[in-house]
Amino acid sequence: MDLKFARTDLDAKPKKADLAKLDAEVAKNDSIIFYFDRENSHKDLLELQDHYEAMGKSFYMSEVKYGLSDNDYMYQVHIMS
Structure with a gap:
């Protein structure tokens, strides 16, 4: 699994x-x-x-839009015990 953190700069x-x-x-x-x-x-x-739910954690994921373009979004993942 290859994940990438959100960019801090658009470029x-x-x-x-x-x-x-x-x-x-x-x-x-x-x-x-x-x-x-x-x-x-x-x-x-x-x-x-699936990985975190198998560990007994609650997992919530949503898309966060930060601009007007369709490509201006990131995924927010909230993991709780």
């Missing part, structure tokens, strides 16, 4: 998200929100959902 390339790093952050916090780039496939995000 920048998105940084890759390591599943082990995400797991460490989720283990430290009862509730955490991640923002993923629009380049991620919906299938990969659904696999991420």
Whole structure:
């Protein structure tokens, strides 16, 4: 699974998200929100959902629009214990 964090600058390339790093952050916090780039496939995000739900976590995902263009969006993922 190859995930990318949301861009901090429109011209920048998105940084890759390591599943082990995400797991460490989720283990430290009862509730955490991640923002993923629009380049991620919906299938990969659904696999991420299956991964955390199998661990007994609640997983909520939504699209966040930040501009008027159809390409101006990111995915918001909220993971809770």
